[in-house]
Amino acid sequence: MLWKPDVSIYELAEKENGPPSPYLYITHYGDVIMEDVLTVITSCSMDVYKFPFDTQNCHMTISSMVHSNSEIKLIASSNSTRITQQSRRILKTQGEWDLLNMTVTGENMTFEPGTWDIIKYTITIRRKPLLHILNFHVPVLFFLVLDLASFFIPDNKGDKISFKVTILLAISVLLLILNEILPSKSFKCPLIATYIIFIFAFMMVSLLETILVAYLTEMDSAGEEREKNSITTRKGTSTSEKDEKRRRGSNSRTSSGVNSTSQSLAGMGLGGAGEMVDLHFLQMVVQQVQDLRENPPSLAPRAQRYYSRVAKRINTAFILFYFCSSSLFLIVISVEWMD
Template identity: 55%
Template sequence: MMHVAFLLLVVFTVAAAPSKKVCSYQDILDYLNLTTNNSVFKLTRPVLDYTHPTTVELDIILFAILAVMWNNERISWDPAQFCGIRQIAVPRDMLWRPDLFIYEMIQKDDSPLNPYMHVSYDGIVTSEEDMRVVSTCKMDVHKFPFDTQRCNITVGSAAHCIDEIRLFPFSNSSRATQFSREVMKTQGEWEFLQLSVNSSNYTIHDRQWELLVYTFTMKRRPLLHVINFLLPILFFLSLDLASYFIADHRGEKLGFKVTVLLAISVLLLILNEILPSMSNNTPLIATYCIVIFALMLLSLLETILVTYLMEKDSASQELSLRENCKGKQEKVKIDECNTDENRKTCCSCICKASDSEKQHEMLPVAEEVLHYRFRYRIICTSQMDEIV
C-alpha cells in the first residue's frame, strides 16, 4: 500500500512540474508570415503609414565594410513568447532593402554578397557588406611627393527622396577614424590620417535628396620618391657641374654631357608615368625637373660652342703658321742661291744633266741639294717654334 502511494506521489509530482518550452527560428518566421507570403515585406517600403520616413543608419570604414540599418515597421515579436530570441538571420531576398549606391563608384563590385540579414525583435534590420570600391578622386599633385589628398565617397538613394528615407551616420568622425586605423594592417605608399562624415542635401525637380559624404584624408609617404627620383636628379646636376673641370680632348667632355642629359630624360619619362594626366596646377617637381633639364641643355650648348671656337682658332693658327713657313722657305732659297759659292750649285740643281755626263759627276750636286734642303727644314722648324 505504501509503495502504491509513493508511485502515485511521483506521478503527480512529474505531471505538476512545468515542461520547458522548445522554440525555433521557424516559429518566428511563421509568426511573421514570412514563409507563406513575403511579398508584403519586400515589394514596398516597410511602413504602416506612407508618411512615415524610413530611417536608415549607415556606417563605412576604410576597408569599405558597408553596414546599413533600418526599421521595418511590419516586423516585431515578443522575445518572452519565443524563449528569449531577440534576433534572427533571414535571406537577403526576403525583405525590402534601401537602394543605396556610391556616386563616385566607376567599377562594379565583384565581392561576394552576404546572403543573410539580421532582424531584431523590434523591427531593426541590419545588413553588412564587404565591398571593394573603385572610385574617382580629384587629386591635387601640386606638392608631389609631399602632398595630402582628400577623397570623397558619397552615398545616397536613387529612388527615394528625403521625405521617404532619412540617412544618418551610425558612427561619428572620431569613431570611424579610430576603427579604420585599428583594422588597417599595411598602408603602403599612403598614410591614413582621418575619416570624416558629413550630411548634405540637393534638390532636383522640386524634390530634395539626402546624401552622406565620407571624406578620407591621406598623406603620401615621400621617402621612396625622394630616394628614387629627387636625389638622382641632384646627383646628375652635380656631375654636369663637375664636367667643367674635365679637359676637352677629342670630345670627351661633350660625350659626357650628352650621356648625363639622356639620363635626365629617362627620369622625366618615369615622372610622366607617376603623375596623373589631369591636374589643375603644375606640380612643383615638374617645374624643378624642367629647370634642371634647361640648365643642363644650356651647359651642353655652351660646350658645343666652346669646342667649335677652339677648333676654328686652331685651324686659323695652323693656316697662318703654314703661310709664314712658306714665305720664309722662299726667302731662304733666294738668299742661298744669290751667294757666289752656291750659285753654281743652285744652277746645277735647276739645270738638267746631259746624257754625256757621268753618274759620279752628278753626286756632288745632289749632296749640295740635300744639304740645303736639310738646312731649310731646320730654319723652318725654328721659326715655327718661335711663333708657338
C-alpha cells in the same frame, strides 16, 4: 520578406560584391540591422601639383536614387573620430598611401520633386614620398652635380661634349618614366615636372656653352697652324734666295770683310793678332742679322690667342651663373614643395 533600400555611391566606378551575409539583427525596438561586405573602386579628383609630397581628399557620397528624405532618412552610425580610429585599426596594408583621417557629414540635396538625404565621407590620405625621392629627385640631383663637375674637364678634350650629351639622354629617360606615373590631366603643372624640365634646360644651355668654347679654342688652333705653315714657306723661299746670293758674292764679301776687319783690328793695335780672328764666326753673326731683318718675329700667335682668352672669360662667367642660378632654383622649388 525583407525590403532593402536602394542606397548607392555617387563616385562608384566598379563594384565587387562579397559573400552575402546570411544573418539579420532584429531588436525589440523593431530595428533591423543587415551588413554587407563590398569592395568598391571610386573616382577621386587628384591634385598632383606637389607630387610626391601631395595630400589627397577623396569623397564618397552615399544616397538613395529613388526615395526622398520623406521616405528614407540616412543617418551616419558613427562620428568622424570613431570612424578614423576604426579605419586605422582595420587598414593594415603597407602601400603607397598613409591614412590621415576620415570625416563624415550629413547633407541635403534638393531637387524639384523633393529633398534627399546624403552622407558624405571624406578620406584624407598622404602619399609616401621616399620611393619617388630615391627614383627621381636624387638621380636628377646627381646628374646636375655631374654636369657642374664637367666644367673641370679640359676644353681641348673631345670627351667633354659627349659626356654632357650622355647626361642629357639620361634626363630624357627620367622624363619618359615620369610621364607614365603622373596623371594626364591636372590643374597645374606638377612641381616635379618643373624641377626636371628646368634642370634639363640648365644642362642644355651648358652643352651649348661648351660647344661655343670649343669653337673659339679651335679658331685659335687653326690660326696658329696657318701661321706655322706660312712661316715655313717664307723660310724655304728666303733660304733658296740666300744660297743663290751667297754663291754669287761669297768671294767679294769675304775679301772685303777680311780687309775691313784687319784694318779695324790694326787700328786698335792688335796687328797680327787680328789675322787669327775666326772668319767663319763673323759670317755666322752677319747671317743671323740678315735673317732677323728678312724675317722679323711674328706677333700673330699672340694675337691669335685672343679667342682663347675670350673663351676662358665666357667659361668662368658661365660657371658662376650656372652655379648661382641652379642653387637659387633648388632653394625656391624646395620651399614650394615643403610649403
